[in-house]
Amino acid sequence: MEIQSENSKEILYPHVSVDCVLLGIDGEQLCVLLTERKDAGTGKTEYKLPGSLIYETEDLDEAACRILNETTGLKRVLLKQFRSFGSPQRTANKEDVLWLENASKLKIGRIVTVAYLALCKVRKIKISEKYGAAQWTPIASLPRLPFDHQEIIAEAVKEIRIWLDREPAIVFDFLPPLFTAFQLRRTYEIIYNKSMDVRNFHKKMNSLGYVVPTEETEQGMPHRSARYYRFDKKEYNKIRAKLNTI
Amino acid sequence: MEIQSENSKEILYPHVSVDCVLLGIDGEQLCVLLTERKDAGTGKTEYKLPGSLIYETEDLDEAACRILNETTGLKRVLLKQFRSFGSPQRTANKEDVLWLENASKLKIGRIVTVAYLALCKVRKIKISEKYGAAQWTPIASLPRLPFDHQEIIAEAVKEIRIWLDREPAIVFDFLPPLFTAFQLRRTYEIIYNKSMDVRNFHKKMNSLGYVVPTEETEQGMPHRSARYYRFDKKEYNKIRAKLNTI
């Protein structure tokens, strides 16, 4: 991905946007990061997916990284393009269009949006003020959202399971560097929405090779302290590389 | 998908296009359907993926169906959106842009394209003349292609395996209604690019439940005649439905 000059970045391309679905786990729930927008008429606070029109000279992946960075302050997060949405009905709601026209200072007709997906540690998000405050919201209790953001989120939730099947390493994006077996298991349980057998989970986890036990343990629990594990990325990549040569 | 009036169909949206990668198996090779385009300058025949700008009031899936129909005469083929391509470099080649401007009568700047994938029986394609003649070309020996069509095809080939893993029924889109075990096995071998054990393949095929033997056999072979099998879509959907309720 190349660095763009500030100049070329100033021209928006008002036909294509990028929206980012950032998923995270907060306690017991799968959450999505929403940013605030002020309603043009009522001034009421509403929420939307972090997203923006793309710039004239910007690649889609670049735009997604930029949005992520502007919204969360994060860089180097693995973003995956997962689907484009282009129904002419997307801009059927006049309030949504009006809001976007105010925000972009451009006449908006139809917009095709390219949706990206990323997994995050809920704690890591720093609130950037460029697009207003960001907020983690449980998937199960979303507010009314503009455009087809509801549908985009629903598709994203379906997509993470498929993605996780092919790239198991991404679960660790949900977790801190040191995590307990319980945390990892609970993460899987929340994503796949089913409970898992504790013993089988331990066996599987230990057989993987890239989830390695540390000597550290959780402190101050009212019961036996849990061991911390860490994700060994080098080992993971070694195993991954073998797969690709088939 | 709704029917559009002819009127609204006449206005093109010169910022987003849809390209279709139709894959088929011709004898021993994986092939892609390309359409002809005349080079504006030299008048030389060149090839490209079937594709077009979208119309103002057309959904992306609709556009993909339209293109498929205009190119091949086929309807009701399962098309899957698999990725969008939006590098500003896509329109770096001036010849490509010039050709598109002539074809569309519109000023072309940047274009984001949404790529679709479908599997076809090579025999079934009727040549439609709206976009020029269509031609099956082996993936292994593609000519020079405009824009980033080469990259799109490469991604499509990666994508079918993933798709096939999740939706086994799509192999039958490659095959005639009656097919031999050999044909089905060879289809898998070509797609996954590895050979398979004959006995294990038969066992697996027979255990599936939705590949059912018929009483008909291949005739006129200089050896024992092979049984024809058929795909039982009802049975497949029954099994599929069970999966989704988990």
Add this chain to the structure above:
DNA sequence: CCAAAAGTGTTGGCCCTACACCCATGG
């Protein structure tokens, strides 16, 4: 009767599932 491809069974390994008890810690 020969060449060429169709069709068929068995075995062993691996992985997944189901299932119950003891261990360490804090209060």
Add this chain to the structure above:
DNA sequence: CCATGGGTGTAGGGCCAACACTTTTGG
């Protein structure tokens, strides 16, 4: 000492991979 969650082993079943011979047919 008790309540709470952490951590462990084993047995059975299903699925996959490896492997060789007999059958049918046309020429």
